[in-house]
Amino acid sequence: MHVKKLFTLVFIQKENEILLGLKKRGFGMNKWNGFGGKVEPNETIIDAAARELKEECCLIVKPGDLKNIAHLEFTFEGQPTLMDVRVFSTKIFEGTPKETEEMKPKWFDNDGVPFDDMWLDDKLWFPYLFQGKPFFGHFHYEGFDKILNYKIEEQVSM
Numbered sequence: 001m002h003v004k005k006l007f008t009l010v011f012i013q014k015e016n017e018i019l020l021g022l023k024k025r026g027f028g029m030n031k032w033n034g035f036g037g038k039v040e041p042n043e044t045i046i047d048a049a050a051r052e053l054k055e056e057c058c059l060i061v062k063p064g065d066l067k068n069i070a071h072l073e074f075t076f077e078g079q080p081t082l083m084d085v086r087v088f089s090t091k092i093f094e095g096t097p098k099e100t101e102e103m104k105p106k107w108f109d110n111d112g113v114p115f116d117d118m119w120l121d122d123k124l125w126f127p128y129l130f131q132g133k134p135f136f137g138h139f140h141y142e143g144f145d146k147i148l149n150y151k152i153e154e155q156v157s158m
């Protein structure tokens with residue numbers, strides 16, 4: 001049995017660009033990723049997603065504008081935790097991305113995403129994100145640099 005921990009992950013998109021942040025500390029340090037973190041007790045997932053985005057890059061989104069596009073699960077060989085990550089995207093936001101203690105934000109062209117400096121799973125599922133296809137993914141890692149097995153299933157809706 002795994003102990004589930006709930007996380008959010010938000011991708012801000014323009015027509016042909018995506019905003020990523022370089023994680024400056026903690027889990028996933030030195031990797032580019034969307035913006036997100038742990039859902040606090042007594043907080044809805046969508047409120048947590050908007051809060052983490054603001055804390056990490058100072059952008060404001062209305063929770064209602066966040067579209068739930070994926071559900072990701074991560075497990076790590078020999079570890080009890082299952083990271084249950086709810087992924088959102090939106091093109092509607094206010095403000096200009098600003099660097100914070102946690103993240104250094106940068107816009108990337110959709111065909112210039114820096115997969116070599118991202119979690120290994122990202123290159124497997126970004127095509128679904130770019131095509132706007134909702135999906136469920138489970139990835140089982142050994143350490144942080146090897147995926148032992150995974151599955152990705154397209155969903156009719158999230």
Ligand code: 6OG
Nearest residue numbers: 007008009027035036037038074085119122
């Ligand atoms: P904090 O520890 O900063 O939240 N996350 C992952 N994202 C991707 N793309 N791949 C993974 O593969 C990930 N594992 C965790 C979820 C961690 C943030 O990092 C995401 C959260 O948004 C293993 O509070």
